[in-house]
Amino acid sequence: MRLKANIATSENGFIFNPATGDSFTSNGLAAEILTLMKLGETEAEIKHKILAKYEVESIQLERDWDDYMQQLREANLLDL
Amino acid sequence: MYVSPNKNKAKTLTIAVTGLNANDNPGPGLAVIRALRSGFGENLRIIGLAYETLEPAVYLRDEVNKTYRIPYPTAGVEALKERIKQIQVLENIDVLIPNFDAELYNFIKIESDLLALGISTFLPTHKQMEQRDKVNLKVFGDENNFNVPADAMIFRETEINNAAEKFGFPLVIKGKFYDAYTVHNLGDAYMAFHKLNAKWGLPIIVQKFIKGTEINIAGLGDGKGNTLSVIPMRKLYITEKGKAWAGITIEDEKLIKMAKDFANVTDWKGGFELEIMRADSGDLYIIEVNPRFPAWIYLSAAAGQNQPKALVNLALGNVVEEFKNYQTGKMFIRYAWDNIVDVEDFQKLSAFGEL
Numbered sequence: 544m545r546l547k548a549n550i551a552t553s554e555n556g557f558i559f560n561p562a563t564g565d566s567f568t569s570n571g572l573a574a575e576i577l578t579l580m581k582l583g584e585t586e587a588e589i590k591h592k593i594l595a596k597y598e599v600e601s602i603q604l605e606r607d608w609d610d611y612m613q614q615l616r617e618a619n620l621l622d623l
Numbered sequence: 624m625y626v627s628p629n630k631n632k633a634k635t636l637t638i639a640v641t642g643l644n645a646n647d648n649p650g651p652g653l654a655v656i657r658a659l660r661s662g663f664g665e666n667l668r669i670i671g672l673a674y675e676t677l678e679p680a681v682y683l684r685d686e687v688n689k690t691y692r693i694p695y696p697t698a699g700v701e702a703l704k705e706r707i708k709q710i711q712v713l714e715n716i717d718v719l720i721p722n723f724d725a726e727l728y729n730f731i732k733i734e735s736d737l738l739a740l741g742i743s744t745f746l747p748t749h750k751q752m753e754q755r756d757k758v759n760l761k762v763f764g765d766e767n768n769f770n771v772p773a774d775a776m777i778f779r780e781t782e783i784n785n786a787a788e789k790f791g792f793p794l795v796i797k798g799k800f801y802d803a804y805t806v807h808n809l810g811d812a813y814m815a816f817h818k819l820n821a822k823w824g825l826p827i828i829v830q831k832f833i834k835g836t837e838i839n840i841a842g843l844g845d846g847k848g849n850t851l852s853v854i855p856m857r858k859l860y861i862t863e864k865g866k867a868w869a870g871i872t873i874e875d876e877k878l879i880k881m882a883k884d885f886a887n888v889t890d891w892k893g894g895f896e897l898e899i900m901r902a903d904s905g906d907l908y909i910i911e912v913n914p915r916f917p918a919w920i921y922l923s924a925a926a927g928q929n930q931p932k933a934l935v936n937l938a939l940g941n942v943v944e945e946f947k948n949y950q951t952g953k954m955f956i957r958y959a960w961d962n963i964v965d966v967e968d969f970q971k972l973s974a975f976g977e978l
Binding site for chain 2: 549551559561562563564
C-alpha cells in the first residue's frame with residue numbers, strides 16, 4: 544500500500560491532499576508511519592520498526608494497522 | 624534648491640473597476656483592485672464605478688482613489704456612454720474592468736466607443752455571453768461534451784411540479800442573473816420561485832441537484848482559444864448564499880483541462896469562472912459559468928498567477944505568456960470588518976455622484 548505521491552505530510556501529523564483540498568490531523572505514531580510510507584518503506588519494514596520501538600503485541604499492531612489503512616483509504620490518500 | 628523631474632518614474636496607470644459591493648454576496652471589484660495593486664505597485668490610480676452609495680469598497684480610500692456613480696444597466700447604453708465620457712475628461716482612464724454579469728452586455732456594446740475615448744477593455748463577445756448563459760448552459764454542455772446537470776426554464780410556479788417529478792428533490796432554483804436556492808420540498812420551491820422572480824425576473828431555472836464537492840475555477844482566456852491562467856479552488860466554508868467564505872487552491876489535471884477546453888471551444892476572451900460540482904462518483908459537472916473574475920480572484924495573485932494584472936496587460940496590447948505554475952494549498956479566509964465613515968463622504972457620493 545502506497546501513499547499517493549502528491550500527499551503532503553508534516554512532522555506534527557498534518558496531512559494535506561492537494562488534489563482535493565482535504566486536510567487531516569493525525570497522532571504522533573500515525574505521522575511516523577506516514578513519513579516511513581513516504582520514504583518508500585514496505586509494510587513489513589514499517590511494522591518491524593514499530594514492533595522494535597514500541598511495546599505492542601504483533602496481533603494488536605496488525606489490527607491497528609488494518610484499521611489505519613482503512614482510514615487512509617476512505618480519506619482517498621492511498622494509491623489503490 | 625533645484626528639484627529635477629524623476630525621469631524613471633513610470634506613467635500612472637489609471638484603471639476603472641466596477642463591482643465594489645464587498646458585502647455577503649460580494650462583487651469581485653475589491654479583489655480585482657487588490658490584485659492590481661499587488662501586481663502594479665505604485666503609479667496605479669483606481670477609479671471606482673459604483674451603482675449604489677453603500678457599496679463598501681467605495682469608502683476604502685487606500686484601495687479606491689476616486690469613485691463615480693454610473694447609471695444602472697437598465698438606463699441603457701447611451702446613458703452609460705455619456706457618463707463614462709464625463710468621467711474620462713476628468714480621469715483619463717487607461718483600462719476599464721466591468722465585474723457584474725448584468726452590466727457586461729452594455730459595456731460590450733460600447734467597447735469601440737470606449738476605445739475611441741482611449742479606454743481599453745478585454746471583454747467576451749455577446750455570442751460568448753449567450754453560450755454560457757444559464758438558460759443555454761445545458762445545450763452548450765451537451766454540444767461540447769461538458770457534464771451539465773439537467774434543468775428546465777420555467778415561467779410559472781406550477782411548472783416546478785413537473786421539474787420536481789422529473790429530477791426529484793432536492794432541487795436548485797436559480798435566478799436569471801444571480802442567486803440560487805437549494806430546496807427540499809414544493810413549498811420552499813414556490814417561495815424561492817417568487818423571491819427570484821421579484822428580484823431578477825423570469826425565467827427561473829430549475830436544476831437537478833448534484834451531490835458532491837464544490838469547486839470553482841478562475842480562468843483567463845486570450846480570445847483565440849488559449850487559456851493563459853487557470854486556478855482551481857475548493858470551497859472550504861460556504862455561506863447561506865452558497866458563496867465561498869474560505870477556499871484553498873488545489874491541483875487536478877481534470878479541472879485544468881476542463882477550463883482549457885471551455886476557453887478553447889468558446890474562444891473565450893477575458894476572465895471567467897467555472898462553478899463545478901465534483902460528484903461522489905468523481906464526475907465533474909459545470910453548474911454555472913460566470914463571464915468575469917470571481918470575488919475570490921485575489922487568490923489567483925496569491926497563488927502566483929495574477930489574472931487581473933494579466934488582463935490589464937492584454938487590454939493594453941502587451942504580450943502575456945501563459946502561466947505554468949501556481950501554489951497549491953494557498954487559502955483565502957474572508958472576513959467582515961466595520962469601516963468607519965463620516966456622513967460627509969456618504970453625502971458627497973449621494974449628492975454629487977462622486978467621492
